[in-house]
Amino acid sequence: MKTALVTGAARGIGKAIVTRLLKDGFAVAIADIGEAAARKSASELANLGEVFPIAVDITNTESVRSMVDQVLERRSAIHVLVNNAGIGGKAAPVVEYPEQEWRRVLAVNLDAVFYCSKAVLPGMLARGSGRIINIASISGKEGNPSMSAYSSSKAGVIGFTKALAKEVATQGIYVNCITPAVIETELLTQLTEEAVNYMVAKIPMNRVGKPEEVAALVSWLASEECSFSTGAVFDISGGRATY
Numbered sequence: 001m002k003t004a005l006v007t008g009a010a011r012g013i014g015k016a017i018v019t020r021l022l023k024d025g026f027a028v029a030i031a032d033i034g035e036a037a038a039r040k041s042a043s044e045l046a047n048l049g050e051v052f053p054i055a056v057d058i059t060n061t062e063s064v065r066s067m068v069d070q071v072l073e074r075r076s077a078i079h080v081l082v083n084n085a086g087i088g089g090k091a092a093p094v095v096e097y098p099e100q101e102w103r104r105v106l107a108v109n110l111d112a113v114f115y116c117s118k119a120v121l122p123g124m125l126a127r128g129s130g131r132i133i134n135i136a137s138i139s140g141k142e143g144n145p146s147m148s149a150y151s152s153s154k155a156g157v158i159g160f161t162k163a164l165a166k167e168v169a170t171q172g173i174y175v176n177c178i179t180p181a182v183i184e185t186e187l188l189t190q191l192t193e194e195a196v197n198y199m200v201a202k203i204p205m206n207r208v209g210k211p212e213e214v215a216a217l218v219s220w221l222a223s224e225e226c227s228f229s230t231g232a233v234f235d236i237s238g239g240r241a242t243y
């Protein structure tokens with residue numbers, strides 16, 4: 001049985017991804033800073049397969065190393081890493097954007113994608129196989145007003161995905177990212193109503209997406225069926241982005 005490690009998986013899109021990967025037959029580690037929520041989600045999903053919680057702050061390299069060690073104590077390898085954890089951060093125009101908040105958003109959304117990828121890569125390289133799936137955002141392609149830190153961090157995730165994918169393209173490791181438009185999760189409660197309305201108004205399907213729809217795309221990216229795509233940016237935006 002293959003093992004998937006999903007960050008920020010205690011709720012929202014991450015939890016939907018865990019649910020789907022369990023149904024696909026993976027053993028899944030729910031890694032989240034919310035220890036109690038991760039434990040609760042793991043026990044709720046236990047009927048679907050082998051699933052276990054790991055407390056981690058992905059902005060801390062020690063914590064990331066310990067997360068990977070804990071998975072490897074229990075499972076022989078990490079076949080799939082889904083870098084899903086992310087925060088919206090404060091919504092404010094650039095002239096008012098607090099420097100500390102900028103750093104916090106970049107730390108969680110971008111630095112940590114590098115830390116977690118770096119931590120699982122040695123095992124993947126040694127085995128000559130692995131999949132890394134990064135959850136970016138449409139805002140990384142288009143830029144959303146008042147969300148400069150978030151948009152920049154997600155653009156960074158897209159760039160990181162492409163760079164890493166090319167580094168390991170001949171070594172059996174596939175690295176892709178996806179760019180959801182607005183998806184119905186608790187992350188939206190961190191945004192202003194104005195920001196959410198702005199985003200929905202830009203979606204031709206005129207609705208928000210569901211976490212399960214994102215999970216279905218991740219399921220394919222984690223599967224053997226995805227065999228000739230790497231460094232790619234997969235759109236899931238109800239038609240908002242046609243590129």
Ligand SMILES: NC(=O)c1ccc[n+]([C@@H]2O[C@H](COP(=O)([O-])OP(=O)(O)OC[C@H]3O[C@@H](n4cnc5c(N)ncnc54)[C@H](O)[C@@H]3O)[C@@H](O)[C@H]2O)c1
Binds near residue numbers: 033034
């Ligand atoms: N919801 C959307 O509309 C939307 C759209 C595009 C992209 N995304 C991206 O999808 C991903 C998941 O979003 P969501 O809507 O499910 O968010 P969410 O807020 O519902 O869940 C995020 C999870 O990440 C965890 N987390 C936060 N900081 C962490 C840290 N330092 N270490 C470990 N875990 C941490 C939280 O505890 C939480 O469980 C994020 O990367 C987000 O940017 C979301």
